[in-house]
Amino acid sequence: MRARILGPCRTPRWGMSFVAALLVIWLVPVQAASFEDPLPPLPPVRLDVPYVPTPQGVVRRMLEMADVQPDDYLVDLGSGDGRIVISAVRDWQVKRAHGIDLDPVRVSEARANARLAGIEDRVTFEEGDLFEKDFSEATVLTMFLLPRVNLRLLPVIQETLAPGTRVVSHAFDMGAWEPDYREMVEGNYVYLWIVPARVAGDWRVTTEEGDEFTLTLYQTHQAIHGSAVKPGRVFTLEETLLRGDQIRFSIDGQKYAGRIDGDTMQALDDDGVVKSWHARRF
Numbered sequence: 001m002r003a004r005i006l007g008p009c010r011t012p013r014w015g016m017s018f019v020a021a022l023l024v025i026w027l028v029p030v031q032a033a034s035f036e037d038p039l040p041p042l043p044p045v046r047l048d049v050p051y052v053p054t055p056q057g058v059v060r061r062m063l064e065m066a067d068v069q070p071d072d073y074l075v076d077l078g079s080g081d082g083r084i085v086i087s088a089v090r091d092w093q094v095k096r097a098h099g100i101d102l103d104p105v106r107v108s109e110a111r112a113n114a115r116l117a118g119i120e121d122r123v124t125f126e127e128g129d130l131f132e133k134d135f136s137e138a139t140v141l142t143m144f145l146l147p148r149v150n151l152r153l154l155p156v157i158q159e160t161l162a163p164g165t166r167v168v169s170h171a172f173d174m175g176a177w178e179p180d181y182r183e184m185v186e187g188n189y190v191y192l193w194i195v196p197a198r199v200a201g202d203w204r205v206t207t208e209e210g211d212e213f214t215l216t217l218y219q220t221h222q223a224i225h226g227s228a229v230k231p232g233r234v235f236t237l238e239e240t241l242l243r244g245d246q247i248r249f250s251i252d253g254q255k256y257a258g259r260i261d262g263d264t265m266q267a268l269d270d271d272g273v274v275k276s277w278h279a280r281r282f
């Protein structure tokens with residue numbers, strides 16, 4: 001009888017252990033989740049290019065080829081651990097440099113590296129998709145991406161960056177846009193392009209003597225050709241060259257050198273060229 005009354009209230013020794021074990025299983029993960037991992041993990045970012053750092057020797061040559069100067073603003077698209085941005089500022093005294101990377105881990109790493117280098121006040125690293133960012137202020141653009149990414153960037157580069165901006169790519173070219181220079185460095189090509197001014201169209205040229213003629217220019221990237229229509233005669237332009245915002249050509253043996261600024265051209269004061277002319281697009 002006594003046994004029957006006390007029976008339901010007594011928990012056998014194995015039962016106590018079982019309840020304790022359940023409590024541990026239930027409580028421990030809850031505590032761990034609330035103190036160590038308050039938010040569910042973010043889904044992994046979908047990168048257009050995997051992370052592979054550029055060897056330091058190649059970084060140095062890229063910056064030499066771009067002829068970086070203290071007053072440049074360098075932007076590295078897909079900046080990884082920040083090495084190109086940091087090297088530009090630390091080793092080449094570039095006043096300002098910026099990196100864009102989609103991977104938050106890389107951005108934190110780059111910021112930490114900038115702090116270690118003691119230059120965190122002159123560099124910025126931004127998390128985001130390079131295809132959604134405005135980098136039109138860059139005077140030097142560096143990248144180590146992939147061919148299809150470069151090709152998507154090509155029109156953005158040519159339409160938004162100022163003529164004369166240097167673009168340097170490690171390992172991958174930009175299809176039909178021939179580089180202005182390329183060099184094999186540590187087993188891969190490094191490519192340099194100078195963003196060309198947009199010169200295609202018809203221009204009215206006026207010389208110091210008051211002569212006027214029409215210049216018609218055709219352009220594929222930095223390659224130009226065209227003709228000059230003078231009273232009674234058409235001349236094919238020779239020795240044509242477009243580099244950034246500077247243009248050169250010769251008409252019937254006379255050399256012209258000019259600087260393009262939007263819809264106008266002004267003569268450059270070089271030796272052996274026609275002085276004092278200007279042109280306006282029409």
Ligand SMILES: C[S@@+](CC[C@H](N)C(=O)[O-])C[C@H]1O[C@@H](n2cnc3c(N)ncnc32)[C@H](O)[C@@H]1O
Nearest residue numbers: 048049052053054078080101102103129130144
């Ligand atoms: C080959 S690594 C180059 C890293 C660095 N520029 C270098 O040369 O050492 C390419 C970088 O691009 C980043 N990336 C990939 N897709 C991207 C995107 N859509 N927008 C921005 N960064 C991206 C990757 O996270 C990676 O850090």
